[in-house]
Amino acid sequence: MGALFFGSSKEPLYGFFHPARGNRLRDTAVLLCPSLPQEYMRMHWAFRRLADLISRQGFPVLRFDYYGTGDSSGDTGAGSLEAWRRDIVTAAHELKDLATTAKISAVAFRLGAPLAATAPVHFSSLVLWDPVVHGGKYVAELEAGQRRVLEQDPASDRVTQEELLGYPFPAALRSDLRRIDMVAAEPPRAQRANVLVSAPSPEAEGLARAWRARDVATSVAVVPDDTAGLGQFQTASVANEMLQAIVSQFA
């Protein structure tokens, strides 16, 4: 199938469908939920590779761009957490149609994790890759990254308060992001969740405990990899170790 626009004709989303391959075709499709927006740019290649690897395990896979990101409609900086949650719902419906299945799992990276976990979609299982458990910490990381950039930039006076690492980040979005708390939020409807972190994470452990207490079978595994973080925000990542670990969840 390949690349496609889907969703509303006024505000279409861009996606790429990878049909299932191999001899063992599965009855579950996999939706990949990327992060936003600096990490989208950094991880685009890794997501293509991940989709390819999972599809080779017999799962149909859809990756997509949220509103206001990548090739989807909307101005850069125009999105919101609510809009992006809706995009996950739209993408899940599209994937069910494309794959002709009712069962969907999701792999969600960084900010994609709280979005996927709270979107009104019944995922069979969730794989959360370096999830943003607390939005306040995430915004602080972005702001620290921005400070580092500005310290190295002698002409930093022309960078506005409304942008972070090359993208518009209006105050309302920052405020919404700061309110993200995956531990306190309603757990997902998924029966099980696997959290993969590239470095030991007390936050991820705390999330797993909270979800297990609410009957979501949740595991945490550390997969040493340098993909998380925003230090190299303009450098593409291949994330080999993490991709292999994620694919093994589907093998």
Added chain:
Amino acid sequence: MREKVFTFGPGKGIVGVLTEPDSSVLRPDAPIALSSNVGMHSHSGPHRLYVDLARSLAARGFPMLRFDLSGQGDSAPRTERVNEFERAVLDVRDAMDALTERVGAKRFVPLGLCSGVDSTHTIARDDARVAGAIFIEGYTYRTPEFHLRHYGKRFLTRRFWEMYGKRKFNEYTERLLGRQGKDDPVQVIYSRNYPSVEQLERDYTAMLNRDTALLFVFAGGMHSMYGYNYEGQFADLLPAIARDRRVEVAFFPKADHVYTALVDRRQLVERIVRWFDARFP
């Protein structure tokens, strides 16, 4: 403005997005802008630059195709045995062929940023369908004035000479050990074949002889790495080319290599749109 997936090339494996203007603003003979990847970034461009540019151009009546080179982004690899540069040239040609066949395009404006300039340069030199070309952060050479501006008073500091001595010592040691430049994967990946100044002049002359409009865009914010730090540097390097009425040079002294700051990106997009307006009225 409408956007649609546009696939082409071998097995239609090359993937792009074609942005078309509304019929109310469409210019019948407008050339189609073409962009592809910058390094490992996908066809949406660094910080979504090419999406913003495509939509801004479409608002002024110009279509644009942004696509992933074969084997990159969303595109499938080619099977021909060609090197990376030859592959990029084949991909751009395939894009022009497909747009000619399927939307009746006659003229094109390829644009490249950094390494993307390599294929843009070759296509603009060799293909008569190219009506204009845009080179962002493309080929440049350091001039005496560049060095004067870059080093300036630093020549007089002790630290400058300490660092200079250390670098020369390291180079000498590497040479003695026979290791210079060998087996360094980073060097292999990032090394590019830069044409000489003389070759550049010949190539640009060939483009101009076909009446191709040329826009050269340079940023000065990372000049120690990318080698451009004053407005007139292009004219100092290639005075005859710079004087040609079909040539324009834009310089953004504070912008970095991929126009990270919003204001820089906005100004870059506006500059390119203005150039299209003026050159293809």
